[in-house]
Amino acid sequence: MPAKYVAIAAITLDGKIALHKHHMSNWTSKEDKTFLRALLNKSDVIIVGKNTHKTAEKPLSKRNCLVISRSARRLTNKSALLTYVKPIKAEIQKIIRARGYKNIVVLGGAQTYTFCLKNDMLDELYLTIEPLAFGRGISLFEGDKNLNARFNLISTKQLNKAGSLLLYYKK
Amino acid sequence: MPAKYVAIAAITLDGKIALHKHHMSNWTSKEDKTFLRALLNKSDVIIVGKNTHKTAEKPLSKRNCLVISRSARRLTNKSALLTYVKPIKAEIQKIIRARGYKNIVVLGGAQTYTFCLKNDMLDELYLTIEPLAFGRGISLFEGDKNLNARFNLISTKQLNKAGSLLLYYKK
Numbered sequence: 001m002p003a004k005y006v007a008i009a010a011i012t013l014d015g016k017i018a019l020h021k022h023h024m025s026n027w028t029s030k031e032d033k034t035f036l037r038a039l040l041n042k043s044d045v046i047i048v049g050k051n052t053h054k055t056a057e058k059p060l061s062k063r064n065c066l067v068i069s070r071s072a073r074r075l076t077n078k079s080a081l082l083t084y085v086k087p088i089k090a091e092i093q094k095i096i097r098a099r100g101y102k103n104i105v106v107l108g109g110a111q112t113y114t115f116c117l118k119n120d121m122l123d124e125l126y127l128t129i130e131p132l133a134f135g136r137g138i139s140l141f142e143g144d145k146n147l148n149a150r151f152n153l154i155s156t157k158q159l160n161k162a163g164s165l166l167l168y169y170k171k
Numbered sequence: 172m173p174a175k176y177v178a179i180a181a182i183t184l185d186g187k188i189a190l191h192k193h194h195m196s197n198w199t200s201k202e203d204k205t206f207l208r209a210l211l212n213k214s215d216v217i218i219v220g221k222n223t224h225k226t227a228e229k230p231l232s233k234r235n236c237l238v239i240s241r242s243a244r245r246l247t248n249k250s251a252l253l254t255y256v257k258p259i260k261a262e263i264q265k266i267i268r269a270r271g272y273k274n275i276v277v278l279g280g281a282q283t284y285t286f287c288l289k290n291d292m293l294d295e296l297y298l299t300i301e302p303l304a305f306g307r308g309i310s311l312f313e314g315d316k317n318l319n320a321r322f323n324l325i326s327t328k329q330l331n332k333a334g335s336l337l338l339y340y341k342k
Contacts, residue, residue: 013298013322013340014311015186114306127184129300131340135285135318139310140185147306151184153334156327163324167336169184169302 003096005047005121007106007113008039009140010128016137017109023137024055031159032128035166039126044101047092047121049112050084066095068112087111089119110142117141117149124170125151131163174267176218176292178277178284179210180311181299187308188280194308195226202330203299206337210297215272218263218292220283221255237266239283258282260290281313288312288320295341296322302334 010028011017018025025033040046040063050069053060064081072084074091085091096104106116116122127140141147151169159166181199182188189196196204211217211234221240224231235252243255245262256262267275277287287293298311312318322340330337 011186013186013296013338015182015184016310019317117304117306125184129338131322131324133288133312133318133320133322135288135312135314135320136310136316139187139307141304141306143306145307146190147304149304149306151302151304151334153302153329153336156329156336158324158327163322163340165324165327165338167184167300169334 001102003102003104004123005104005106005116006039006043006124006126007108007116007122008036008126009108009113010036010130011140012132012134012137013129014133014135015139016134017140019134019137021051021109021138022055027132028128028130029160029162029164032130032164032166035126035128035159040105040107042103043105044103045096045099046105046107047112047116048107049109052107052109052112066092068092068115087115089121092121110138110140114141114143117147118143122171124168127167127169128159129165129167131165172273174273174275175294176275176277176287177210177214177295177297178279178287178293179207179297180279180284181207181301182311183303183305183308184300185304185306186310187305188311190305190308192222192280192309193226198303199299199301200331200333200335203301203335203337206297206299206330211276211278213274214276215274216267216270217276217278218283218287219278220280223278223280223283237263239263239286258286260292263292281309281311285312285314288318289314293342295339298338298340299330300336300338302336
């Protein structure tokens with residue numbers, strides 16, 4: 001069985017994951033947070049960018065994380081649960097193969113989602129659309145060119161009365 | 172009955188309405204285009220930004236349009252169906268009241284959606300989420316500050332097998 005990369009994100013209806021890079025996800029619904037925790041509980045490892053890891057350092061401290069950082073040395077084991085790695089596909093996949101990870105959750109932020117999408121490390125996507133608009137902020141993907149990536153919508157589920165909507169896509 | 176402002180937009184799953192300001196909506200599903208036409212057919216007037224009007228000049232030529240343009244003189248009647256107006260709330264609402272428009276469709280682009288959202292001229296929103304990601308481009312809203320606008324999800328409808336999804340929100 002090959003490794004499966006599952007990205008998960010909560011976005012506003014205008015496609016924003018945060019207002020700025022230090023913005024915590026204090027605006028998402030509790031139903032989304034519950035779903036997120038359940039997905040993380042089933043994962044072997046979480047791929048997360050350095051900034052996003054910082055905004056959620058405490059809840060992530062008990063989870064197995066690969067932190068993507070441009071300034072990391074090629075591979076740095078900070079602890080049994082925490083490895084820093086450069087955004088280099090071959091390096092990351094080498095770790096994943098060596099450690100036998102199969103269920104990989106991509107937790108963001110935008111640069112990490114974009115890196116994974118560009119490098120065929122995004123097989124599935126759980127997207128919760130919260131019923132609000134920021135009007136500005138950081139988009140789900142922040143690439144420098146059109147990726148034109150097609151997905152298939154597999155299922156939709158309304159999470160609460162206000163209308164948080166969980167969409168499940170496959171590439 | 173007060174005038175009702177209904178915004179309609181097709182976005183990618185990463186919240187983009189276009190790759191750049193001259194990008195036509197040649198990437199949206201035919202089901203979305205059908206829905207859009209039906210909504211426009213029921214409208215009294217369409218509020219549209221100058222750039223968006225240019226990308227759709229021919230299909231819009233038979234429709235009643237208020238084109239928002241910063242460089243317009245306060246009010247310019249180009250023809251019976253085409254009026255240019257500055258992005259000034261009082262000016263636009265004066266025209267709408269004087270002409271008795273009730274069903275107003277806000278067609279974009281980003282600056283026009285943002286202007287309407289900021290100025291309480293966006294009561295409802297039809298959002299079609301097409302199952303693809305650009306990875307970059309123009310967001311639904313392009314504001315200079317956090318608008319934190321809450322919506323309620325009224326209904327969802329899957330438009331086709333690939334998973335174009337029509338969401339209907341009220342403010």
